[in-house]
Amino acid sequence: MVRVITQETYDEVVKENIEEFDMSPEEAIKEAVAQFEAQGVDLSNIIKDLSLSSGENHLVSETISKLKDLVAKGGSEEDLLQELEVLKSECSKDIAHRVRAGKEGAYTLLLDLLYSKHSKIYEELSDRDTKFMIRLLECMAALMEMQPDLLDGKGVDLIKNILDNIENEDIITATLKWTTTCCVKHEMNRQKLFAKNIGENLNLLLKVAGNEKLLSECLQVIRKMTLDDDVRVEFGKAHDHAKELGAQMLVPLTNLLKENTKPPLVSELMLTIASLLVRHELCKMVAECGVGVLFTVLADNYDNVAVVQQADKLITALAGHDEVKRDLVKSGIVPIVVSILNRHSSNPTASALTLKCVAALCLREPTHGLQFIENGAPEAIVECMKVHPDNASVQKNACWAIRNMVARCRDQNSKFHELGVESLLNSAYEKFAPEFGFDIKSALRDLECDVKLDEQWTGKGVQLDY
Known part of the structure; x- marks a missing residue:
């Protein structure tokens, strides 16, 4: 403990x-x-770099005290901005500094200052007011990183009001960054914000043209709404959030992907779309909108491993719908995926994700497995297993890919045997038996190798009385 x-x-x-x-x-x-x-x-919540020999207070405490005095005495905005910069710098150091600031009342102080500026939303915000509000929002985001418990109902209302009423894109961007911070590892914050119909605001922001930074922050909030990362909550609403957001946003997101097929936005768009594909009808919606854009993305970014990884995730998610999966294969995705697997075989993450993509495209589809074999997938899979023998994700996903390719095409087993896959699988079993030994043995079984399967349930030989 x-x-x-x-x-x-x-x-x-x-x-x-x-x-x-x-x-x-x-x-x-x-x-x-x-x-x-x-x-x-x-000691993760402890401030260690203290100047204690002189008996002075922590800089965090001194800064918050100065801010409170300036607010009480009506200090100038220049002085406030200076102290806010110090507070932001201190909060950016580590969680210990942020915890200290939270205990000293920084959240309430910043929220009150935001509300004082927010009261001018129905007026024309001056450049000075805009700069001050952005600094406050940035400071709030720095304060609440990894301590989203600080958010209260008043803060939720402020986020919603800013998104509803302020048109300045820099202020909206800073507000979205704060919102993202509030949603990480905090299910109740996500639910409170979602209950305020923040999805409607996000949907409108997707239509703002030309501001990549704003769009990027908007996409981050969408993804954070679909997380299930709060261990304190037994049952979250990640699926419900993804379903509702997907119904509203998948079409505009797919259209945006058609317009942004190169970095920096292409990866974020694909990752966001994939995070919303939690139901069959949503996969179908994206396919009908134009899944062919994936071919353009992969052609434009063939050598970009970061983009390829997100494309793998999106293809895998779309392959959850059998009809969409068949359309992808008919469109010619198989040779492209095999080519990607060969091109990025030296990268363990890209290899693992592409192998998972192969497994998804071949699941319950023997003709797909045959196409992969004809396009050289066995050689690429075996190469990945050889290059990354100690990577659990690569080895496990390779097992899945092999199983799904040969499960209904046993006459193709000879190809894998020629490549020496049996010894590779046995070596993987020695290393990873406790983690996914069943998957390795299943691959060996479907390859018709000599494998001893464990009997999972056995009777005790007890006579039953009737």
């Missing part, structure tokens, strides 16, 4: 090292850290 301590306890130990053992501040900090780590204490 992980142990934790308070900032005050840590400070006292450092001070004791300085006063009792005549250490320098640097030595005192190093000794305190070593002492607590030896005891199994988690």
Whole structure:
């Protein structure tokens, strides 16, 4: 069990090292850290770089105190901006600084300042007001990174009001960045924002032309809405969010992909589309809108491994719909996928994702498996297994690809045997049996290799009374 301590306890130990053992501040900090780590204490929430010898407060606390004084006394915006920059810099250092700022009331302070500027939304915002509001939003995003619990109902209302009423694209971009921060690892924040119909705002923002930064932040919020990463919640609504957002946005997103087939937006667009494909009708919707754009994307970015990885994810997601999968194969996706597998075989992530793509396209489709074999997929798969023998994802996805290719085409097994795949699978079993030994044995079984299958359930020989 992980142990934790308070900032005050840590400070006292450092001070004791300085006063009792005549250490320098640097030595005192190093000794305190070593002492607590030896005891199994988690110091991730502790500010370690302290100037304690002079007895001064933390810079985070001093900055927040100065901000409060400036607000109370009606200080100038220039002074406020200066202190906000310091606070943002401190919050950007690590989670410990952000936790300290949160405890000192930074969230409430920033929110009140935002509301004071937000009250002018029905007026024309001056350049100075705009600059000040953007700085506040950036500072809020820095403060709440990895501590989204700070968001309250007032903050949710402010996000919605800004998106509803402010047209300045820089302010909207900063608001979306704050929104993204609020949604990471926090299911309730996502649900509260979704309940405010934020999807409607995001859908409208997709139509804003020419602002790549704004579109990128918008796509990030869409993806974060579909996450299921909050371990504190037993049942989230990631699927429901993806279903509703997909129905609204997949058509405009696919159209945007047609217009942006090269970096920087192409990867984000494909990743966002893939994250929304959670139902058959949504896959069909994208296909009808024009899935042929994938061929253009792959042709334009054949050597770009980052783009290829996202294209693999999108093809795999679309292949979840059998009719769409058949249309992709009829359109000629097979030789392209095999070519990608050969081109990027040295990259473990790209290899794993492309192998998963092969497995998805061949699932329950023997004719697809035959096409892959005819286009040289066995050689490419075996090469990936040889290049990445210690990569679990590559080995596991290779097993799936092999199984789906030969499960209904056993007469094609000889091709894999000629390439020595049996020894590769046996080597993988020795390394990864506890993780996915069943998948490896299943591949060996479908290749008609000599394999001993474990009996999963056995009777105890007990006489049953009737």
